[in-house]
Amino acid sequence: MITSPQMLPREMMLSRQEAPVETRILLVDDNPTNLKVLSDALRDQGWITLVATDGESAIEQVEYAPPSLILLDVMMPGIDGFETCRRLKADPKTAGLPIIFMTALSDTVDKVKGLELGAVDYITKPFQHEEVLARVRLHLNLFNMSRSLEQKVIEQAQTALELQQLAQSLEERVQARTHEVEQSLNDLKTAQLQLIQSEKMSVLGQLVAGVGHEINNPIGCIDGNIRHATSYVQDLFGLINLYQEVYPAPASKISDYIEEIDLEYLLEDLPKLLKSMKSSSSRIQEISLSLRSFSRSDDRAPSEVNIHEGLESTIMILKHRLKANELRPEIQIKMELGQLPMINAYSGPLNQVFMNIVANAIDAIDESYQHPSRNPEQVGIIAIETSVDRSNQEICLSIKDNGTGISEEIQGRIFEQSFTTKPIGQGTGLGLAISQQIIEEKHGGRLLCNSTIGSGTEFQIRLPI
Ligand SMILES: Nc1ncnc2c1ncn2[C@@H]1O[C@H](COP(=O)(O)OP(=O)(O)O)[C@@H](O)[C@H]1O
Ligand SMILES: [Mg+2]
Incomplete structure (x- = not known):
């Protein structure tokens, strides 16, 4: 009797995927009587029996519906x-199934061979009912115990894996949080420092604006009066000439006085003196204008800005730092200004950037004279160039010094x-740091640095037109 899967009773038709929930025992014997006897005995115990009458169909069935035990x-x-x-033991899918051999009572060789092949036990024919069941x-x-043990091991491994993943994800979250906290702390520090700097700048701006305003009126007065004084002096010179013409031989009291005051020199020097006073007062007026332009910074909204005005007023404010001192000659400023369009920008913050960069250049030149390699006669130069880079639609400002330069590791x-x-x-x-923020974040521009240690540094400010 061959039992193919199609011929099995309905409850035995379990698909391969289904786990053996009930206890199923496969009986393999070519003798139908044996099969019947065994099957009846096992079913009485509530177990389901599957049957096969030869080895090959047994293997086929095992693959189709794995039993819990095979009697072979x-x-x-x-x-x-x-x-x-x-063959069953050679296939990893079926290797774990417990097999009990059925062998003749007397056949010791078979028993040993069966056990050697991996069978778990043997029962002898003719069957002892109770022994078979036991x-x-x-x-x-x-089998069930080892199954559940296996299952437990798998579950535990799964749990261990999950725990490990959980620990890992927790660690990652802690790291991310730590990073976030560090970042916010840094941002806070930055904001604080920027507040301090912009506060300083605004105080400086107010001071500069105040000074600019305060000197504006008196210098306007001096400038205007010099004009009048010059014209009065001209008149007085005319009068003196007229006297000399009409009275070519004055009284000795007068001629003595003329000699005493060295009238000839006075007449020659006074116009020069007035001229120089005039140019100085014009200069002070320029300074006052620059000061007021530097501090005319409305940070709330961008406006049309003249970059050159900002640069010039910055230099003006830093002028006292350029002067010669005991270590070095006066620092020279070389300006090469191109034709720049007005740009929409924040003038106050831009002046702050110019101020920072030029002040750094002066610091670097000052420091270079501390090095024994620097020739104290050599002049410190700050070269400022502006141009329009049409290909990138940018205004380019270059501020270059011949100071210490910056080593590569510090440049970063x-x-x-x-x-x-x-x-x-x-x-x-x-x-x-602030300059970069002003140029890049506030203006969408770029702030670049080029430097060679020992020969100098160039900062480039590029602003979109
Ligand atoms: N023109 C320059 N030449 C050499 N080093 C410079 C120059 N500009 C900036 N540096 C370097 O960059 C550093 C940072 O500059 P900055 O942010 O202005 O801060 P601070 O001037 O307060 O040190 C300076 O300490 C200096 O080492
Ligand atoms: Mg600085």
Whole structure:
């Protein structure tokens, strides 16, 4: 009797995917009587029995519906029990199924061989009813126990894996949070420092505006009066000439006085003196204008800005720092200004940038004279160039010094908040960080640095037109 899967009773038709929820025992024997006896005995115990009458169909069935236990006859037509066992054990999918051989009582060789092939036990024919049931029960228990143990191990491994993943994701979250907190702390520091700097700038702006305004009126008065004084002096000179013409031989009291005051020199020098006073007063007027232009900074909204005006007033404010001192000659400013269009920008913050960069250039030149390699006669130069870069639609400002230069490793850090190489009290390390923010974030421009240690540094400010 061959039992193909199609012929199995409905409850035995379990698909391969389904887990063996009930206990199913596969009986393999070519003898229908044996099958019947065994099957009846096992079913009485509530177990489901599947049957096969030869080795090959047994293997087929096992693949189709894996049982919990196999009772396998040794002597069968086709492949015998041993070969069937060997093939089942060779396939990893079926290797774990417990197999009990059914063998003749006297056949010791078969028993040993069966156990060697991986069978868990043997039962002898003719069957002892109770013994068969006891052995089957024992091995089913063992099988179930090992199954559930396996399952537990798998579950535990799964749990361990999940725990590990959880720990990892927790660690990642902690790291991300730490990073966020650090970032906010940095942002806070930046904001604070910027507030301080912009506060200083606004105080400076107010001071400068105040000074500019205060000197404007008196200097306007001086300038206007010099004009009048010049014209009065001209009149007086005319009068003197007239006297000399009409009275070519004055009284000795007068001629003595003329000699005493060296009238000839006075007449020659006074116009020069007035001229120089005039030019100085014009200069002060320019300064006052520059001061007022520097501080005319409305940061709330961008407006049309003349870059050159900003640059010039910045230089004006820093002029006192350019003067010669005991270490070096006066620093020269070389301006090469191109034709720039007005741009829509924030003039106050831009002046702050110019101020930071030019002040750094002066610092770098000053510092270079501390080095023994620097020739004290050599002049410190700050070259300022402006041009329009049509291809990029940008205004380009270059501020170049022949100071210390910046080493490569430091170049990577100069825009960092609070990075300074200057002594405490002199450097804040904010100038470039703030300048970068003003140029790049506020104006959508670029702030670039080119430097060679020992020969100097160039900062380029590029602003979109
Ligand atoms: N023109 C320059 N030449 C050489 N080094 C410079 C120049 N400009 C900036 N640096 C370097 O960059 C650093 C940061 O500059 P900055 O942000 O303005 O801060 P601070 O001037 O307060 O140090 C300076 O300490 C200096 O080391
Ligand atoms: Mg600085």
